[in-house]
Structure formats: structure tokens, C-alpha cells
Amino acid sequence: MKYDVTVSIVNYNNYEKARQAIRTLLEYTHGVRMKIYLVDNASKDDSAVRLADEFSAIGVVFSDKNLGFGAGHNLVLDLIDSDFHAIVNPDIILHSDILAELTGFLRKNPDIGLCTPAVRYTNGDPQYLPKRNPKLKYLIANRTPGKKWENLRRHYKMLDEDLTEVTDIEFASGCFLLVRTELFKQIGGFDERYFMYFEDADLSRMALQIARVVFYPYDYVVHDYARSSAHSLRYLLIHIGSMFKYFWKWRGKAQPLDTGKQKKL
Structure with a gap:
């Protein structure tokens, strides 16, 4: 059976949050035919x-080891038969039929290949x-306090842009x-050289070679977020390693967008 949208959630010892994500996906999604795949990265719980x-009703894919974020999502590549595929973190909470809204939006805009909605705490x-x-x-600016870095932080997060309308972006969060x-x-799918972090920036950049990537501001999901790399040396080292992999991969390659002129729909 071909679905309107398939969903993959990669889980690692995260029963309560994954349960809430699945429950809200099933509760609020009514306007599209949906199949959810839970990829388990060798959880111990x-x-x-x-x-x-x-x-x-969900499909479960078991991995015998923790493959990381991107490689975990890639396990469904050969399974999904759909028009659209949603990458969903286990710590995401839906409050509306956002998948129907976003699939309808993409059907009306065939030049857009990837979109992400607003996200709230x-x-x-x-x-x-x-x-x-x-x-x-x-x-550096994002991790360094002080007003000296504020303009760089705002530029990176596009806070110097009007994001009240659909806007072309370069980096869509994988949450x-x-x-x-x-x-x-x-x-x-995702570049599996990244165990965690930067794989979504990389995916966005790969997608931009072929189609538009946009921010859709008219609906949102809730992200029950914990910044692991800020509290764990192990995750900080993984973050730094992924950063160098990203910069090495894209060294010397042109930006797909003129970042000073974000296109509106």
C-alpha cells in the first residue's frame, strides 16, 4: 500500500517521549494515509x-547496535512507499493535523522538496x-555569551529575516x-558519517542541490528539547567531530542560496 506520508522515529532508551510522539501523531493525523516506523537503536529498556x-499499527525496525541518528533513519529507506516522508524526533509533540497541512502545501508547490514548520518549547x-x-x-558565537557575538547569533538563526511568511532556508532542523x-x-537519506549532529544541516544542503528547502511558519510542533552536548563531554566531543566532518565535506563548495536574499513563496 502506498501512503501519503510515512514517518520514522529513531528511539534509544526513550520510551516515555517516543510513546507521546506516537500517541500525538495518531491522535492528530486524520487528513492523510500515514504509516509510522519506529527504529530502535538497540535500546536497553x-x-x-x-x-x-x-x-x-506501527512498524518496528530493530538495530542490533546504536547506529546514531541519521543511519537509524536510513534503515527505513527500503521500506517506505509514500509521497512524503517525515523525520520526527521522539521528543516531538503534535497538537494539530500538521502532516496533512504540510503534505497539502508540498503538493501545491512541486518545486519545494523539503519543509519544516515552526517549533516551540x-x-x-x-x-x-x-x-x-x-x-x-x-x-563560536552560538556558544559564547556576550553582546559582542549577538549579531552573528542573530544572523545564523535568521533573526534578521522576516520569517512570518514561507521562506527559503539553508538548514532545516532534523527534529x-x-x-x-x-x-x-x-x-x-542521511550521510552516515555523522553519528549525531550536523546530519540535518548536511541533508538540507544535499536537498538544496535539487529542490527548494523552506520554513513554513503557519503551524508548529512542540519540541521537548534537552541539549545533550551542553551537559555531556561525550556528546560535546561527538558534536565537535561532526562539525569537522561537515566542514571537510563541504569545503570550497558554493552556497546554494544567496543568503542575503531569502526567497518568499
Whole structure:
């Protein structure tokens, strides 16, 4: 059966949050035919088995080791038969039929290959996730307090742009995005050289070689976010390693967009 939209959620010892993500996907999605795939990265808490028992309609893919974020999502590449595919973090909470809204939007705009909606914290505050392509100066500014770096931080997070309308962007966060399934397969899914971090920036940049990537501001999802690299030396080192992999891969390659002139729909 071909679906309007397939969804992949990569889980690692995250039963409660993954359960909430699946529950809200099923609760609020009515306007499209949807299939959810849970990819379990060798969890030790039996979360995948528990979720499969609780939600019989989902597909479960078991990995015998923790492959990381992108490689985990790639395990569904040969399984999905859909027009669109959603990458969804286990810490995402839906409050509306956003998948129907976004698939309808993409059907009306065939030049757009990937889109991401607004994202909010659990308290309702916005998360500033549409970004420009990563550069070392942006990443330093993002982690360094003080007004000296504020202009760079704002530029990186596109806070110097009017994002009240659909806007072309360079970097769509992997916490929640919708991509044309054909495009996702054409670019081979995520680059598996990244265990975690920067794989979404890389995917966005790959997609931009073929189609538009846009921010859709008219609806939102909630992201129950914990910044792991800010609290763990291990994740910080993974973050730094992924950063160097990203910069090496894209060294000397032209930007796909003129970042000073973001296109509006």
C-alpha cells in the first residue's frame, strides 16, 4: 500500500517521549494515509517491544547496535512507499493535523522538496531552528555569551529575516521535517558519517542541490528539547567531530542560496 506520508522515529532508551510522539501523531493525523516506523537503536529498556505492543499499527525496525541518528533513519529507506516522508524526533509533540497541512502545501508547490514548520518549547516559547549553513564563526558565537557575538547569533538563526511568511532556508532542523520521499531516496537519506549532529544541516544542503528547502511558519510542533552536548563531554566531543566532518565535506563548495536574499513563496 502506498501512503501519503510515512514517518520514522529513531528511539534509544526513550520510551516515555517516543510513546507521546506516537500517541500525538495518531491522535492528530486524520487528513492523510500515514504509516509510522519506529527504529530502535538497540535500546536497553525494552521500549521498542513495549511500544509495538501498545501501538499495533506501527512498524518496528530493530538495530542490533546504536547506529546514531541519521543511519537509524536510513534503515527505513527500503521500506517506505509514500509521497512524503517525515523525520520526527521522539521528543516531538503534535497538537494539530500538521502532516496533512504540510503534505497539502508540498503538493501545491512541486518545486519545494523539503519543509519544516515552526517549533516551540513546551512552555510555548519559539525555538529558533531555521538557520543558515553552519560556519565556524556562527558556532563560536552560538556558544559564547556576550553582546559582542549577538549579531552573528542573530544572523545564523535568521533573526534578521522576516520569517512570518514561507521562506527559503539553508538548514532545516532534523527534529521535525517533511521531505518528498523520492528526493529522500535520491540523495540516499542521511550521510552516515555523522553519528549525531550536523546530519540535518548536511541533508538540507544535499536537498538544496535539487529542490527548494523552506520554513513554513503557519503551524508548529512542540519540541521537548534537552541539549545533550551542553551537559555531556561525550556528546560535546561527538558534536565537535561532526562539525569537522561537515566542514571537510563541504569545503570550497558554493552556497546554494544567496543568503542575503531569502526567497518568499
